Amino acid sequence: MSGKPKLHYFNGRGRMEPIRWLLAAAGVEFEESFLEKKDDLTKLQKDESLLFQQVPMVEIDGMKMVQTRAIANYIATKYNLYGKDLKERALIDMYVEGIFDLNELIMSYDFQPVDKKEQHFANMMDKATNRYFPVFEKVLKDHGQDFLVGNQLSRADVQLLEVILMAEEWKPDILAKFPLLQSFKARISNIPTIKKFLQPGSQRKPPIRPEEVPKVIAIFY
Amino acid sequence: MAGKPKLHYTKGRGKMESIRWLLAAAGVEFEEQFIETKEDLEKLRNDGVLLFQQVPMVEIDGMRMVQTRAILSYTAAKYNLYGKDLKERAWIDMYVEGTTDLMGMIMYLPFQPADTKEKNLALIIERATTRYFPVYEKALKDHGQDYLVGDKLSWADIHLLEAILMTEEWKPDILSAFPLLQAFKGRISNIPTIKKFLQPGSQRKPPTDEKFVAVVRKIFNI
Numbered sequence: 001m002s003g004k005p006k007l008h009y010f011n012g013r014g015r016m017e018p019i020r021w022l023l024a025a026a027g028v029e030f031e032e033s034f035l036e037k038k039d040d041l042t043k044l045q046k047d048e049s050l051l052f053q054q055v056p057m058v059e060i061d062g063m064k065m066v067q068t069r070a071i072a073n074y075i076a077t078k079y080n081l082y083g084k085d086l087k088e089r090a091l092i093d094m095y096v097e098g099i100f101d102l103n104e105l106i107m108s109y110d111f112q113p114v115d116k117k118e119q120h121f122a123n124m125m126d127k128a129t130n131r132y133f134p135v136f137e138k139v140l141k142d143h144g145q146d147f148l149v150g151n152q153l154s155r156a157d158v159q160l161l162e163v164i165l166m167a168e169e170w171k172p173d174i175l176a177k178f179p180l181l182q183s184f185k186a187r188i189s190n191i192p193t194i195k196k197f198l199q200p201g202s203q204r205k206p207p208i209r210p211e212e213v214p215k216v217i218a219i220f221y
Numbered sequence: 222m223a224g225k226p227k228l229h230y231t232k233g234r235g236k237m238e239s240i241r242w243l244l245a246a247a248g249v250e251f252e253e254q255f256i257e258t259k260e261d262l263e264k265l266r267n268d269g270v271l272l273f274q275q276v277p278m279v280e281i282d283g284m285r286m287v288q289t290r291a292i293l294s295y296t297a298a299k300y301n302l303y304g305k306d307l308k309e310r311a312w313i314d315m316y317v318e319g320t321t322d323l324m325g326m327i328m329y330l331p332f333q334p335a336d337t338k339e340k341n342l343a344l345i346i347e348r349a350t351t352r353y354f355p356v357y358e359k360a361l362k363d364h365g366q367d368y369l370v371g372d373k374l375s376w377a378d379i380h381l382l383e384a385i386l387m388t389e390e391w392k393p394d395i396l397s398a399f400p401l402l403q404a405f406k407g408r409i410s411n412i413p414t415i416k417k418f419l420q421p422g423s424q425r426k427p428p429t430d431e432k433f434v435a436v437v438r439k440i441f442n443i
Contacts, residue, residue, distance in 0.1 A: 052319050053351055063311060069290065070314035077307055086298055090284060095293035098273045131273055 005030040006059040008044060010216055012206045013107065015068045016056045018100075018159055020204065022072055024197035026079035032203065041187045052190045069100075076155040088150045093154040095136070095148055099163050102132045108206050111217070125174070125190050128167045133178050136160055140180040146187060153191065159189045169207055224249040227280040229265060231440060233433055234426045235328065236289045237277045239321075239383060241425065243293055245418035246379045247300035253424065259440050271381050293317075296377040309371045316357070316369055316377040320384040323353045327387050331429045332443075342391060349388050357381055361401040367408060374412065382409045390428055 005023060009016040011034040023030050035041050035055065048088050051066045060063045061078075065071045076082040076092075083089045105124040112120045139148055148156040164185050167174045175182050189198060197204050208216065226244060230237035232255045233354045244251050256262050266274050272287045272314065279286045282299075286292045297303040297313075326345050333341050360369055369377040385406050390393050396403050410419060418425055429437070437443075 010305050051315060051356055052322070060307075063308075065311060066316065067315050067318035070311060070318050072308065073314050074311045079309070087282075088285075088296065089298070090286060090295045093294055094272060094286060094288050097288035101273075135272060164383060 004028075005034045008049075008057040008059075009055050010035045010037065010219055011205070012208050012212065012216060014056075014216075015107075017056065017107075017175075017205060018103065018162060019068065019071050019075065021158050021162045021197070022075045022079075022081065022155055023190070023196050025153075025204065026075065027193045028075075028079065028080060030203070035219055041143055041219055057158075070098075072155065081153065081155040081158065083150050083154055084152075088154075091149045092154050092156045096159055098132055098135065099156070099159045103130060103159075103163050105165065106163070106170070109170075112212065121170070125171060127179070128174060129219060133167075133175070133181060136184075137178045137180050140184060146184075153188075157184075157188050158194070161185060161194070166207075204211075224250075224321065228253045229256065229278040229280075230276050231256050231437060232426065233429050233437060235277075235429075235437070239324070239380060240277060240279060240289065240292050240296065240424055241377055242380065242383045242418065243296050243376060245302075245424065246374075246412070246415050247296065247302060247397070248414045248424060249300065250294075255338045256440055257436075262440055291323075293376065297409075302374065302376045302379070304371050305373075306376055311373075313375050313377045317361070317380050319353055319356060320377075323349060324384050324387055327331045330391075331431070331434050342437070345388070346392055346395065349392075351394060351397065353384075354396070357405075358399045358401050361405060367405075376407075378405075378409050379415070382415070384408060387428075 005028065005220060007016060007019065009032070011032075020030075034042075040053070042221050044050050044055070044057070047200055051059050051064070054066060055067055056066065057073060058071050060071075065074060073082075083092050085114070102124075105120075105127060109117070109120055109124060136148065146152045147153055148160065161184075164175065164181065175185065195200060226249065227442070228237060228240065228251055241251075256265070262276070265271050265276070265278070270284070271278055275287060276288065277289055277292060279292050281292075281295070286295060292336050294303070304313050323345070326341070326348065330338065330341060330345065357369065362371075366372045368374055369381065382405075385396065385402065396406065409415060417423060
């Protein structure tokens, strides 16, 4: 109705959060419709609004887009956050897929059964500090530029910032060994659209509280 | 050396198989270097050629590409299998993510403990026949064209054929309720590059059996 993208998800980060970040970074205003109980999901499914019966779903440009990566790819391309050519896209895709893997590890922690939590936590912290962050520290070191790819802001920078902040919520000094990521974090956080998104009152979602987890599980299972 | 892409993975399907399919469909010759032991994987890691210490890795156009989707997207774009514009890309991406989810479930089946395998297989069949295949059947029905997107062969068609054949290995009559997918399967299988890939002696890999599961577990320590 307003022409703004409309996001359908529960009122939490989950798999929709990277999409919120990309839209916000691109300066695109969006609306949200929150699923609060199973019936809300069932209704969307019955209305045939969900291609594979799943959310995230984003109404955008006359489409009801589903699948996190498809939506993120579309937004990144539309708003020039996907590099200037195929080779830059390839690099961005490699970086972003690594970031998605780390994001998934961190995001799924809250949903682990109690007996698996400790091992999961150790694994996610280990992967962040030994597998993923060293790669991006090296990328920045090797080219000495402000952004990961092509000397301009891309989705890789936005998604990396998102995952850095998520990791810091669990271990505030997680960037201790990564000086370039520390300055990267500050630099990208200061981009006006992103700075705005990081302020209270934005559509950025807080980490899920343990007591909310059963409610979210009840929507989907 | 020859300029051909070079694939680094095990001798099995896993996450590399969709890449083999796409290159083959595009008529691109490729080489393969197989990881057969844990030491082979360690060597790649120690050589610093795996960005995130993982395979698949494909040497292509001067890059050492990793991450399955990154490699597939690059290949699809390079060989004109990614639609003609942003909207077509969006549909191809949505369809491909669906078949990725379905094939992902099937890929892990041989690795499940025996007592959950039956339940997981039942779930796969349910998802295939009520969540995924109906979508593609409807897409073909609605536009009446030969291909899923833009009236032209794309990555989405190749990926769907791969998913259909993979699912049929577990339930041969899985397409019984999907006449358009049956015709689609026949049609896409007959495309010369794909027909060639489906013949014995190609680089297409067989389904993973129990023996190979043990090999994979050793290599990846899982």
